[in-house]
Amino acid sequence: MAKEGHKYLFVLGGVMSGVGKGVVTSSIGLLLQQRGYTVNLVKIDPYLNVDAGTMNPTEHGETFVLRSGLETDQDMGNYERFLGRDLTNEDYMTSGMVYQSVINRERALEYGGKCIEAIPHVRDEILRRIEAAASYNDSKISVIEIGGTIGDFQNALFIEAARVLKMNHPEDVLFAIVSYLPTPGTLGEMKTKPTQTAVRDLNSYGVQPDFIVARSKETIDEKRKEKLAIWCNVQKESIIAAPDISSIYEAPLNFEKDGFGDAILSAFRLPEKRAVSLAAWKKFAAAVADIKAPEVKIAIVGKYFDTGDFVLSDAYLSVIEAIKFSAAKLGRRASITWVNSKHFEKKGARPAALLAGFQGILVPGGFGESGIEGKIKAIQFARENKIPYFGLCYGMQLMVIEYARNVLGLKDATTTEIKKHAAHPVVDVMLEQKEKLSQNKYGGTMRLGAYPAYLKKGTLARAAYKKELVEERHRHRYEINGAYVKQLEDAGLVFSGTSPDGVLMEIAELPRAKHPFMLGTQFHPELKARPLDPHPLFTEFLRAASTHKRRRS
Ligand code: GLN
Numbered sequence: 001m002a003k004e005g006h007k008y009l010f011v012l013g014g015v016m017s018g019v020g021k022g023v024v025t026s027s028i029g030l031l032l033q034q035r036g037y038t039v040n041l042v043k044i045d046p047y048l049n050v051d052a053g054t055m056n057p058t059e060h061g062e063t064f065v066l067r068s069g070l071e072t073d074q075d076m077g078n079y080e081r082f083l084g085r086d087l088t089n090e091d092y093m094t095s096g097m098v099y100q101s102v103i104n105r106e107r108a109l110e111y112g113g114k115c116i117e118a119i120p121h122v123r124d125e126i127l128r129r130i131e132a133a134a135s136y137n138d139s140k141i142s143v144i145e146i147g148g149t150i151g152d153f154q155n156a157l158f159i160e161a162a163r164v165l166k167m168n169h170p171e172d173v174l175f176a177i178v179s180y181l182p183t184p185g186t187l188g189e190m191k192t193k194p195t196q197t198a199v200r201d202l203n204s205y206g207v208q209p210d211f212i213v214a215r216s217k218e219t220i221d222e223k224r225k226e227k228l229a230i231w232c233n234v235q236k237e238s239i240i241a242a243p244d245i246s247s248i249y250e251a252p253l254n255f256e257k258d259g260f261g262d263a264i265l266s267a268f269r270l271p272e273k274r275a276v277s278l279a280a281w282k283k284f285a286a287a288v289a290d291i292k293a294p295e296v297k298i299a300i301v302g303k304y305f306d307t308g309d310f311v312l313s314d315a316y317l318s319v320i321e322a323i324k325f326s327a328a329k330l331g332r333r334a335s336i337t338w339v340n341s342k343h344f345e346k347k348g349a350r351p352a353a354l355l356a357g358f359q360g361i362l363v364p365g366g367f368g369e370s371g372i373e374g375k376i377k378a379i380q381f382a383r384e385n386k387i388p389y390f391g392l393c394y395g396m397q398l399m400v401i402e403y404a405r406n407v408l409g410l411k412d413a414t415t416t417e418i419k420k421h422a423a424h425p426v427v428d429v430m431l432e433q434k435e436k437l438s439q440n441k442y443g444g445t446m447r448l449g450a451y452p453a454y455l456k457k458g459t460l461a462r463a464a465y466k467k468e469l470v471e472e473r474h475r476h477r478y479e480i481n482g483a484y485v486k487q488l489e490d491a492g493l494v495f496s497g498t499s500p501d502g503v504l505m506e507i508a509e510l511p512r513a514k515h516p517f518m519l520g521t522q523f524h525p526e527l528k529a530r531p532l533d534p535h536p537l538f539t540e541f542l543r544a545a546s547t548h549k550r551r552r553s
Contacts, residue, residue: 014179014198022075026082027252031261036273040137041079046154050096061314069449090133126161176211287328303371322529341374351381360545363395388517388544396520453506459496472523480505517544
C-alpha cells in the first residue's frame with residue numbers, strides 16, 4: 001500500500017551514461033530539503049549483484065557502507081553528503097536483491113502455486129520496496145534514481161514499476177530525464193536531437209517526462225529550450241540547464257538559479273514550507289572551488305594506481321571528498337597525488353625520492369597482498385621523517401605492522417591476510433570471520449557498518465573529536481591481534497580508541513611529542529565526512545599537513 005499523499009520523483013538517464021544522474025538526484029534532494037521537506041533519496045542499481053560489496057572498486061567505483069552495514073553504490077555516498085544525513089537499507093536496491101526476495105518467496109511456497117513472472121511478481125516486489133523506502137523514512141518526497149540509460153534491457157522493469165505507480169497515483173509521481181546535448185566540434189552548435197530521441201524512447205514505455213535536465217558543455221540557450229519543449233512535449237520552464245561545472249557542489253546552486261526546486265514543488269502542488277537558504281552551501285562550494293587558496297600537498301599511497309586518475313577518483317571517492325571538505329574548512333586547497341606503492345618495492349627504491357615533497361601521506365583501505373611491502377616502506381618514511389600520516393583501515397593495520405617490525409623489532413610481523421601461518425601475526429583474522437572465510441561466504445559478511453568506540457583522554461583522537469564516545473563505520477575482516485597490544489603500547493604506540501569492551505583496537509596513534517600526526521583508524525572515517533560537517537580526523541590530519549614544511553626530494 002502506497003503511503004497516502006507521498007510524492008515520488010523518478011530520475012532517469014537518456015542518450016548516454018555518466019551524465020551525472022547521481023549529482024542531479026542529490027541536488028534535487030538538497031533543494032527540496034531546503035524548502036522544509038524530509039526527503040529520502042533512493043538508488044536503484046539494475047545489476048544482479050545482491051549488493052555492491054563484491055565488486056572491484058576500479059571497475060565499479062568505491063563501495064559505500066551505510067550506517068546499517070549495507071554495502072552500496074558510491075552514489076549513496078553523494079546522496080548522504082548532499083542531504084547531510086544517513087540513509088537506510090530501504091533506500092538502496094539492486095535487481096539481485098529484488099530477484100532474491102522473489103525467488104526466496106517462491107521457494108517457501110508463498111505464491112500459492114502460481115507461475116512466477118517478471119510481471120506482476122518482480123514488478124510488484126520493486127513497488128513494494130519503493131513504498132517501503134517511503135514509509136520507513138517518514139519522508140514526504142522520495143527522489144528515486146534508476147541506474148542505466150533509457151533503452152537498456154536491465155532497467156526496463158524498474159521503469160515499468162514507476163509507470164504503474166504513476167498510473168495508480170497520477171498526482172503524486174513525476175519523472176525527470178537527465179539527458180546529454182552534445183556540441184560536435186565540426187558543427188560548433190549544441191544539438192537537441194539525441195534528447196528528442198531519448199524522450200521518444202521513454203514515451204514508448206508509456207512514460208512522459210515532466211522535466212528535462214539538459215546536461216551540456218555550455219548552458220542551454222532559450223532557443224534550444226523552446227525546441228526541446230515543443231518536440232518533447234515538456235513545458236519550457238521544466239527544461240533545466242546543467243552545464244559542465246568545476247565541482248559537483250555547484251550543481252544545486254545552478255539548479256536553484258534555473259528554478260528547479262520551485263518547479264518541482266509546484267508540479268507536486270506542494271507549498272514552500274521554508275524560505276530557501278543556501279548561503280552556507282554557497283560558501284562551502286566557493287571554498288572547495290577556490291584555486292587561489294594555499295596548497296597542501298597530499299600523497300595517497302596504494303595499489304591499483306596504474307589505472308589512471310579517472311578510475312582512482314571513483315575508487316576512492318569518499319576519501320577524496322573528505323579531504324576536500326576539511327581543506328575547505330581550513331581555507332586550503334588540497335592537491336592529491338596518487339603514488340603507486342609498488343614503486344617502493346623495487347630494488348634500491350628510495351621512498352624519499354617520491355615522498356619527501358609531500359606534506360601529508362595517506363594510505364587508504366585495501367585488500368590482499370599486492371603492494372603491501374611498498375606501503376609499509378612509505379609508512380616507515382612518514383614516521384621517521386615526521387610527515388603527517390593518516391591510515392584508513394588497511395592503512396592502520398599496516399601502520400601497526402610497520403611499528404612492530406621497525407620499533408618493536410619483530411622483523412617478520414605481518415597480517416594473516418597475506419601470510420596464514422605468520423611467526424608474528426600482529427594483524428589477525430577476526431574470530432567470527434574465520435568460519436565465513438572457510439565456507440567461501442564473501443558477500444556481506446565482513447564486520448560492516450557502525451560500531452561505537454571509546455577514546456582515551458589526552459590523545460590526538462580525543463582532542464580531534466572533542467568527545468569520549470564516537471560511532472564510525474567499518475568494513476574489514478582482520479583486526480589488531482590482542483596478544484601484541486601490550487608490547488606495542490610498551491614500545492610507545494597508543495591505542496587511543498577501542499571497542500567499549502576494550503577488546504578491539506579502533507584507533508592507533510603516536511604521541512604528539514614523537515610525531516606531529518601519525519594516526520590510523522580501523523574504521524572508515526571518510527564515510528561520515530559531510531560538506532558542512534567535515535570529519536574531525538581528516539581536519540586534524542590536514543591541519544598538521546598544512547604546517548608541515550616540505551623538503552626537496
Ligand atoms: N583487508 C583488511 C581487512 O579486511 C582491511 C580492509 C579495509 O581496508 N577496508 O581487515
